[in-house]
Amino acid sequence: xxxxxxxxxxxxxxxxxxxxxxxxxxxxxxxxxxxxxxxxxxxxxxxxxxxxxxxxxxxxxxxxxxxxxxxxxxxxxxxxxxxxxxxxxxxxxxxxxxxxxxxxxxxxxxxxxxxxxxxxxxxxxxxxxxxxxxxxxxxxxxxxxxxxxxxxxxxxxxxxxxxxxxxxxxxxxxxxxxxxxxxxxxxxxxxxxxxxxxxxxxxxxxxxxxxxxxxxxxxxxxxx
Amino acid sequence: xxxxxxxxxxxxxxxxxxxxxxxxxxxxxxxxxxxxxxxxxxxxxxxxxxxxxxxxxxxxxxxxxxxxxxxxxxxxxxxxxxxxxxxxxxxxxxxxxxxxxxxxxxxxxxxxxxxxxxxxxxxxxxxxxxxxxxxxxxxxxxxxxxxxxxxxxxxxxxxxxxxxxxxxxxxxxxxxxxxxxxxxxxxxxxxxxxxxxxxxxxxxxxxxxxxxxxxxxxx
Numbered sequence: 001x002x003x004x005x006x007x008x009x010x011x012x013x014x015x016x017x018x019x020x021x022x023x024x025x026x027x028x029x030x031x032x033x034x035x036x037x038x039x040x041x042x043x044x045x046x047x048x049x050x051x052x053x054x055x056x057x058x059x060x061x062x063x064x065x066x067x068x069x070x071x072x073x074x075x076x077x078x079x080x081x082x083x084x085x086x087x088x089x090x091x092x093x094x095x096x097x098x099x100x101x102x103x104x105x106x107x108x109x110x111x112x113x114x115x116x117x118x119x120x121x122x123x124x125x126x127x128x129x130x131x132x133x134x135x136x137x138x139x140x141x142x143x144x145x146x147x148x149x150x151x152x153x154x155x156x157x158x159x160x161x162x163x164x165x166x167x168x169x170x171x172x173x174x175x176x177x178x179x180x181x182x183x184x185x186x187x188x189x190x191x192x193x194x195x196x197x198x199x200x201x202x203x204x205x206x207x208x209x210x211x212x213x214x215x216x217x218x219x220x221x222x223x224x
Numbered sequence: 225x226x227x228x229x230x231x232x233x234x235x236x237x238x239x240x241x242x243x244x245x246x247x248x249x250x251x252x253x254x255x256x257x258x259x260x261x262x263x264x265x266x267x268x269x270x271x272x273x274x275x276x277x278x279x280x281x282x283x284x285x286x287x288x289x290x291x292x293x294x295x296x297x298x299x300x301x302x303x304x305x306x307x308x309x310x311x312x313x314x315x316x317x318x319x320x321x322x323x324x325x326x327x328x329x330x331x332x333x334x335x336x337x338x339x340x341x342x343x344x345x346x347x348x349x350x351x352x353x354x355x356x357x358x359x360x361x362x363x364x365x366x367x368x369x370x371x372x373x374x375x376x377x378x379x380x381x382x383x384x385x386x387x388x389x390x391x392x393x394x395x396x397x398x399x400x401x402x403x404x405x406x407x408x409x410x411x412x413x414x415x416x417x418x419x420x421x422x423x424x425x426x427x428x429x430x431x432x433x434x435x436x437x438x439x440x441x442x443x
Contacts, residue, residue, distance in 0.1 A: 066439050114393065122390035129387060132379040137443075142377045145436045149369060149391060152432035156394035156425060164398070164417055 003207060006200050013197030017042055020190045037101035040094050042190055046198035047091040048112075051119055052158055054084030054202065059151025062144035074140040075217075077147060078130070079209035083202065085123035092116045111162040118157050122150050227310045231318025239322075244296070249289035249326060253334055256281045261341040271409025274344050275400045278334070283363070283396065284385070285330060290323050290367040291384040294375035303375075312438040320368045320430075327360045345408055351415060352406040358422035359399040362429045366392055369433035372440045395425050 021042040061077035064070070095113060096106040107113065126146060133139035239245055260277055269277070297303040306315060335356075339346055346352060370387050401411040402418035 114397070118390045118393045121386075121393075125383075125386045125390060128383060129373075129377060129379070132383055133377040135378075138376055138378070141439060141443075142373050145369075145373060145439050146387065149366075149429075149432050149436055152428055153391045153394065153425075156421070156428075160421055160424075161394055161397060164413060164421065 003204075007204055010197055010200035010204055013193050014201060017190055017194040017197055020193075024186060024190065037098050040098045042194045044091055044094040044098060045191070046195045047087050047094065048116060049195060050198050050202045051084050051088035051091055051116070052154070053199065054080050054087060055119065055122075055154060056151060057206075058084060058147050059154075062147040062151075065140060065144045066148070071140065074144060075213050076206075076210060077144065079206060079213060081123055081126055081147065083205055083209060085120065085127075087202070088116050088119040088123065092120060111164075114161065115157045119154075126150075225314075227314030228317040228321070231306070231310055231315055232321050235318065235322040236325075245289045245292060245326060246329075248292070249285050249330055250333060252288045253281055253285040253330060254337070256284065257334070257337060257341055264342070269342060269344070271404045271407035272400075272411070274338075274342060274407050275403035275409065277342065278338055278403060279359075279396055279400050281338075282327075282330070282334065283392070286327060286363060286367055287385045287388060290326065290364070291371050291374065293319055293323060293368060293371040295371070298375050298378075307441070312441050313434070315441065316368065316434055316437040319371075320364060320433075323364045323368055324360060327364055328357070331356045331360065346406060347408060348406045351402065354419070355399055355402050355406070355422065358419065358426050359395055361426040362395045362422065363392065365426070365429040365433040366395075369437060369440065372437060376440050391429075395422065395429075398422055398425070 021039045058077045058080035061073045061080060065073035065077060092113070095116065099108065099110070099113070100106045126143060129146060130139055130143050133142060260281070294303075297306060310318070335346075335352075338344060366388060370384060370391075374384050374387070398413075398418055398421045401413045402415065402422070404411040405413070405415070
């Protein structure tokens with residue numbers, strides 16, 4: 001029942017946001033912010049947020065695994081890491097497309113880009129570690145430890161570095177959570193809906209991922 | 225505490241007999257430095273480039289050598305003995321201190337060589353030394369935990385750098401910026417901020433590595 005509501009809400013919100021993103025004025029007008037390209041804002045920022053949330057979800061399930069040693073928790077952490085990798089890659093691509101329009105280059109080592117890039121590297125290392133570890137118990141243990149350690153370090157990349165160095169991202173030069181204060185009410189509303197929509201989509205995908213893993217386990221396949 | 229001291233003494237003695245880690249660490253650093261010095265051919269380096277060189281040499285020498293901390297134990301089949309005779313905390317801090325000593329030693333050798341071979345002007349020694357020390361602690365905590373991790377996972381070599389790099393990125397970026405200041409550059413970073421980042425990174429990584437270590441060490 002709850003799941004059905006989440007699915008419906010995700011579809012409605014994201015459809016609405018997509019339409020609104022194209023029908024309203026560009027959220028950050030002028031060449032400086034990329035004009036029409038800045039419509040990516042409604043998709044890029046929520047996906048970057050979700051990739052961070054996913055990271056935290058994976059770290060929490062890893063802590064649970066280390067405490068309880070239930071294989072289910074390890075599986076959920078892995079699903080969260082898979083989704084995190086997906087979202088961070090897409091956020092990285094949309095971000096660099098926008099950066100090309102707004103700042104003239106796809107890549108310029110902005111702290112925010114550094115964060116997403118580190119996230120992709122981290123997830124990549126995580127899956128490399130899993131694949132390189134043949135013993136199932138050891139694999140679960142070491143990958144959980146790696147995720148928790150990464151989770152402990154991640155605030156540096158997400159909160160500290162962007163504030164320390166001058167960022168091209170407007171929000172990063174202020175307090176991250178007060179992004180909305182610099183937006184017009186309409187832009188803030190669409191952005192809010194988009195954030196919630198992507199979060200619900202994430203929950204949906206997470207459920208699907210877990211269900212798919214369960215089916216594979218029942219079918220006797222050893223999964224990564 | 226006494227057990228940690230015993231682990232440290234055992235490691236120092238084993239190292240003195242084989243000189244495996246020391247050789248790997250110092251020769252790797254020397255070879256890289258020589259290559260860089262030769263390649264740049266005495267051209268004047270900007271402070272930023274020099275800072276980047278220093279930290280990249282330091283990072284990869286440490287990766288090449290300290291990754292073996294625990295692999296060594298499993299190779300010489302002394303792992304079980306260590307597990308039986310010393311509590312987890314003692315093993316962690318014994319190894320941690322040993323690795324930190326190695327890194328400090330490396331810095332003591334590398335800094336003068338660096339100044340000589342790359343023709344660098346180093347001002348602000350206090351900032352330089354404290355940056356190396358704070359950065360070294362974060363580096364050592366991370367490599368000690370990940371060293372135990374790859375020994376447990378039974379994967380060697382290349383994977384270590386892959387695992388270590390993303391978690392060490394904040395440290396690397398900050399350390400390079402503040403080192404640039406010491407080399408006469410104009411990085412946009414205040415010393416206080418840099419100390420706060422390096423110090424809190426050292427604290428967080430040490431605490432996290434210490435708490436997570438038993439899960440890697442014990443089956």
